[in-house]
Amino acid sequence: MHPVVRWFHQLGSPPYFERFAARWAPIAYIAGLLVMAYGLYGALFVVPADYQQGDSFRILYIHVPSAWMSMAAFALMALYAAIALIWRIKLCEILAMACAPVGAAFTLITLATGSIWGKPMWGTWWDWDPRLTTELILLFLYLGVIGLYNAIDDRRNASRAAGLLAIVGVALLPVIHYSVTWWNSLHQGQTIRLFGQSHMDPSMLPPLWAMVIGTHLWFVGSLLARARADNLRRESGKDWVAKLAEPRA
Amino acid sequence: MSEFEPTHPPLLSARGLAFARNAQPVFGPLDFSVDAGEALLVQGDNGAGKTTLLRVLAGLLHADAGEVSIDGRAATASLRSRAVSYMGHLPALKSDLTALENLDFLCGLHGRRRGQLPGNAMAIVGLAGYEDTLVRQLSAGQKRRLSLARLWLAPSPLWLLDEPYANLDLDGINLVNRMVQAHLRDGGAALLTTHGAYAAPPVRTRMLVLGRAMANA
Amino acid sequence: MIWSAAKALMIRDLRLLWRRRGDALQPALFALLVVVLFALALGGEAQALAKVAAAVLWLAVLLAGLLALDTLFRGDADDGSLEQWLLAPVPLSWLVLVRTFMHWATTALPLLVATPFLAELLHLPHDQLPVLLASLALGTPLLSLLGAVVAALTVGMRRSGILIALLALPLYVPILVFGAGSVAAAAQGLDPVGALLLLGAGLVLALVLAPLAAAAAIRIALD
Numbered sequence: 001m002h003p004v005v006r007w008f009h010q011l012g013s014p015p016y017f018e019r020f021a022a023r024w025a026p027i028a029y030i031a032g033l034l035v036m037a038y039g040l041y042g043a044l045f046v047v048p049a050d051y052q053q054g055d056s057f058r059i060l061y062i063h064v065p066s067a068w069m070s071m072a073a074f075a076l077m078a079l080y081a082a083i084a085l086i087w088r089i090k091l092c093e094i095l096a097m098a099c100a101p102v103g104a105a106f107t108l109i110t111l112a113t114g115s116i117w118g119k120p121m122w123g124t125w126w127d128w129d130p131r132l133t134t135e136l137i138l139l140f141l142y143l144g145v146i147g148l149y150n151a152i153d154d155r156r157n158a159s160r161a162a163g164l165l166a167i168v169g170v171a172l173l174p175v176i177h178y179s180v181t182w183w184n185s186l187h188q189g190q191t192i193r194l195f196g197q198s199h200m201d202p203s204m205l206p207p208l209w210a211m212v213i214g215t216h217l218w219f220v221g222s223l224l225a226r227a228r229a230d231n232l233r234r235e236s237g238k239d240w241v242a243k244l245a246e247p248r249a
Numbered sequence: 250m251s252e253f254e255p256t257h258p259p260l261l262s263a264r265g266l267a268f269a270r271n272a273q274p275v276f277g278p279l280d281f282s283v284d285a286g287e288a289l290l291v292q293g294d295n296g297a298g299k300t301t302l303l304r305v306l307a308g309l310l311h312a313d314a315g316e317v318s319i320d321g322r323a324a325t326a327s328l329r330s331r332a333v334s335y336m337g338h339l340p341a342l343k344s345d346l347t348a349l350e351n352l353d354f355l356c357g358l359h360g361r362r363r364g365q366l367p368g369n370a371m372a373i374v375g376l377a378g379y380e381d382t383l384v385r386q387l388s389a390g391q392k393r394r395l396s397l398a399r400l401w402l403a404p405s406p407l408w409l410l411d412e413p414y415a416n417l418d419l420d421g422i423n424l425v426n427r428m429v430q431a432h433l434r435d436g437g438a439a440l441l442t443t444h445g446a447y448a449a450p451p452v453r454t455r456m457l458v459l460g461r462a463m464a465n466a
Numbered sequence: 467m468i469w470s471a472a473k474a475l476m477i478r479d480l481r482l483l484w485r486r487r488g489d490a491l492q493p494a495l496f497a498l499l500v501v502v503l504f505a506l507a508l509g510g511e512a513q514a515l516a517k518v519a520a521a522v523l524w525l526a527v528l529l530a531g532l533l534a535l536d537t538l539f540r541g542d543a544d545d546g547s548l549e550q551w552l553l554a555p556v557p558l559s560w561l562v563l564v565r566t567f568m569h570w571a572t573t574a575l576p577l578l579v580a581t582p583f584l585a586e587l588l589h590l591p592h593d594q595l596p597v598l599l600a601s602l603a604l605g606t607p608l609l610s611l612l613g614a615v616v617a618a619l620t621v622g623m624r625r626s627g628i629l630i631a632l633l634a635l636p637l638y639v640p641i642l643v644f645g646a647g648s649v650a651a652a653a654q655g656l657d658p659v660g661a662l663l664l665l666g667a668g669l670v671l672a673l674v675l676a677p678l679a680a681a682a683a684i685r686i687a688l689d
Contacts, residue, residue: 085682088311140636147632151623155271160686161619165633168615168679172637175668179640182661183647186654237272309549309688330555339546345485346478357474358554358561360467 012091014235018244021228025221032217039210047204056120063113065211066106067131069219070138071173073103077145078170081163091227093159094234096166097149098226102219104142110135130181137176141169155234258321259284260332260407260438261306266315268298268305275301276459278315283438285406288429288452291442293459299442300338302459303411306440307335319407334359334405336413340396344385348376348395351384355399362404370398374424389416397428408432408439471556472564479568493530493573494580500526501584512589519588520598520649526584527577527602528609528642532631534573535613538566539621539684548621549688558684559677566614566677567607574606597652597662604665605645611669611676612637618683641665 001009010016043061050057080096083089114132115125126132145162152158200208235241259282267277276298283289293299304310306317308329317324319332342351352367371377374394384392393416400408413425429439433452483490504522508514515522542548542565551561581602585595616634620626648661 137636137639140632144633144636147629148619151620151626151629154689157622157686157689160689161683164679164683164686165616165619168637172640175640176636179643179647183643186647186651186656235272307553309552311689327555330553333553335549335553337546337549339544339549341546341550343478343482343541343545343547345482350478350481354474354478355550357477358471358550358556360555 012089014090014231014238015240017091017231018228021224021231025224025228028217028221028224032214032219032221034214035210035217036214039207039214042207042210047207053121056117059113059117061207061211063110063117064208065215066109066113067135068212069215070103070107070110070135072216073099073106073219074138074142074166074170074173077103077163078166081159081166084163085160085167090156090234091231093156093163094227094230095223096163097145097159098223098230100142100145100149100162100166101226102222104139104146106215106219107135107139107142111139128184130177130184133180133184134173134177137180138173141166141173145169258318260287260320261440262318262321263306264316264318266302266305266317267313268301268310269313270301277313279457281455281457283407283440283455285436285438286433286453288433288439288441288454289457290454291440291457291459292444293442295444297459299459300411303335303337303409303440303442307333307337307409309335332405333407333409334400334403335409335411336396336400337411338415340392341399342384342392342395345383347381347383348387349380351395352399352402356402360404361402365402367398367402370401371395373401373428374398375420390418390421393417394421394424397425401428406437408437410439410441412443413441414443468556468560471554471561475561475564476568479565479572483572490572490576493534494576496533497526497530497577497580498584500529501587505588516589516591519585519590520594520653521646522588523581523584523590523598524602524605524642524646524649527574527581527606528638530577531574531606531609531613532634532638534569535617535630535634536627537573538569538614538617540617543621543687548684552685552688558681562614562618562680562684563673563677566610566680569614570607570610574610578602578606591653594649594653597649597658600662601645601648601658601665604662604669605641608641608665608669608672609638611672612641614680615676615683618680618687620687621684622687641668644668 011020039061043058047058049055077096077099080092080099084092084096111132114135118127119125145166148165149158149162152161232241232244262282264280265278267279268275279302281289291299291302301310305312308324308326319328322328341355343354346354348371349367352370356367368380371380374397376391376394376398379387379391384395387395393413397413400410408429410425410429414422417425429441430452432439501522504518504526505515508518539548542551552558554561578599581599582595585598590598613634616630616637619633620630623629644661644665648658648665651661652658
């Protein structure tokens with residue numbers, strides 16, 4: 001068997017995943033933090049101020065990567081859920097459910113930073129801008145998945161049901177975005193798009209890429225840590241888990 | 250004369266069947282089979298996994314290991330839907346409808362055995378005269394008899410009966426046994442679960458004890 | 467087999483509805499109450515109400531349908547009928563489709579009939595009524611179908627009332643937007659047909675996909 005394929009199969013074994021996640025989660029966290037630190041330094045001190053917005057545009061370096069992460073996490077969650085439903089792979093159920101709280105947190109950060117950005121720029125904490133509104137609904141979809149997962153007692157059924165909801169959500173997300181955009185044009189005419197298409201000067205890009213990579217690394221670390229915890233909880237009756245809890249000689 | 254096609258591979262067979270819930274094993278691995286004209290009695294204490302086993306065989310639950318074959322072929326949902334009739338704890342009867350209306354619906358859903366009508370099925374189970382009674386007004390034992398009438402009308406050769414003697418008086422217990430006997434005579438097969446051996450159909454019966462022991466023919 | 471099963475299910479549901487025919491009016495009464503509450507909260511002044519009438523009516527119908535969603539599968543889940551549907555020789559998604567249709571016919575159709583009366587209470591401009599009814603006629607089956615998926619996901623749970631609403635409402639957003647939006651577009655002099663066609667397209671897609679998703683959800687719930 002091809003070594004990569006073998007590794008995938010091994011990963012599905014709970015004890016192996018425990019060791020894998022225990023090793024790689026901290027590495028991902030630390031790498032993410034370092035890259036984000038570099039990105040934030042660049043964003044705050046190196047990049048010149050925007051000629052229109054001044055210094056307050058710098059929050060974009062948190063807002064945009066968080067927004068991308070919130071959507072990527074949802075797509076990944078739905079992908080894991082689909083694999084879990086079709087092939088009944090327990091690890092994918094765990095990974096799908098682990099995506100949800102992390103993605104929800106990124107969504108919250110996106111909304112909060114968007115709100116903070118809007119206040120100095122357009123004088124308002126909130127606007128029913130298509131992107132913010134869709135992001136808000138995305139938050140509700142995340143909370144729905146988390147809520148459904150917590151409401152069902154049997155863990156496997158819970159993750160399968162919440163996973164199906166995630167798949168339905170990801171299918172509807174483009175429709176939701178399109179509908180809100182249409183609604184926005186209907187009711188607000190050609191008003192200011194809160195975060196319009198602006199072209200970024202190339203000198204402003206490197207910290208953005210650093211933040212994007214940093215948040216992705218952080219996401220991986222968080223995903224592995226949560227999946228590890230869920231894995232242990234589900235397998236808690238088994239011997240190998242009990243052995244882990246014993247004090248090392 | 251056998252009403253159902255005589256089969257050479259066993260009507261139902263299970264190999265290495267195992268089921269676990271929340272990482273705790275419920276039963277298995279099990280190996281057993283039921284031939285046409287046979288009954289399999291599944292015994293075990295409460296919580297031994299009898300109901301779970303039946304639900305796995307019926308296709309309501311997904312086994313963690315092993316396989317189930319019907320008539321020698323791998324049990325798919327469509328094969329099960331035609332070959333198996335499941336009578337579980339819940340009666341699947343609408344309390345706002347009359348007995349006959351319930352049977353009409355269930356026959357429309359599952360199909361009906363040739364030559365059998367809801368009316369005479371009710372007579373067989375001793376509910377003649379209750380056709381227009383709302384199920385809400387029937388006693389627990391009468392509801393159980395109505396479920397048996399539905400079973401009688403089903404066109405499936407394999408019966409999976411979970412605690413069929415529950416809620417029944419001596420008359421009812423004899424009724425179940427008579428029905429199983431007749432069904433087996435027609436070439437069908439039945440799998441029944443029960444707490445204890447106090448009631449068993451007087452037919453060629455195999456035993457499967459869950460809990461501590463293994464299957465024995 | 468497919469048609470006889472559908473016929474049997476429809477007859478069963480009609481009989482069940484007839485036995486409890488009082489309950490059939492409840493969604494319409496709820497919508498009426500919602501309209502009354504909105505009117506009271508907004509001040510009852512005809513001009514102000516007329517401006518928001520279409521939106522309030524859409525919300526009243528949507529919320530009434532949401533409350534009625536609980537009865538879609540609960541009765542059959544509780545008495546074991548849903549299990550037998552799973553074991554029947556007919557596809558579960560087909561039974562779900564028929565059941566959802568019957569549920570829509572018995573809960574949403576009375577709402578559609580009541581809408582002109584409710585519209586009068588809110589002083590809806592008369593030229594908006596046809597568009598409103600068209601959007602509801604296309605939108606309510608969509609709401610029922612999407613709602614069926616959510617109801618199926620929560621069918622095993624005991625205390626699922628608010629959770630059903632929290633799960634369904636984000637999914638309802640596009641339907642509400644295009645539904646209420648079509649009337650708003652008409653009110654502004656724009657052509658509502660675009661939005662209505664989108665609802666129609668969504669309905670066609672949902673007719674095929676929603677029963678499949680709901681059937682998968684039921685299988686998970688009964689597992």
